[in-house]
Amino acid sequence: MLTGTSLFNTKPKNGLAFLEEHKLIYNDPNEPRPLSLAKFLKSSARIDKRLLGDFISKPENIDVLKAFMTLFDYKGVSRFL
Numbered sequence: 001m002l003t004g005t006s007l008f009n010t011k012p013k014n015g016l017a018f019l020e021e022h023k024l025i026y027n028d029p030n031e032p033r034p035l036s037l038a039k040f041l042k043s044s045a046r047i048d049k050r051l052l053g054d055f056i057s058k059p060e061n062i063d064v065l066k067a068f069m070t071l072f073d074y075k076g077v078s079r080f081l
Contacts, residue, residue: 005046012055038067 004024008015016037019025025040026033041047041056041064056065 001044002046005044009046009048009051012051032063032067034063034067035070037064038071042068042071 001024004015004019004022006015007018016025019040025036028036041052055061056068
């Protein structure tokens with residue numbers, strides 16, 4: 001997992017390939033791929049947060065962004081600024 005995270009922080013595409021190859025993401029056929037990736041990104045404390053923001057804000061990663069947002073608890077939040 002540390003190697004995959006490190007690779008992601010260097011070049012996300014290489015990191016994702018490594019993580020998929022080692023079945024750290026996309027290993028449950030019943031789980032949508034964007035959700036699988038979002039769970040990994042949220043749970044990994046070593047992911048560069050600036051790079052994460054850049055990655056999930058790209059138009060081609062909108063499904064990952066949507067899945068990522070579902071992983072947070074918004075109870076008690078009345079509005080976003």
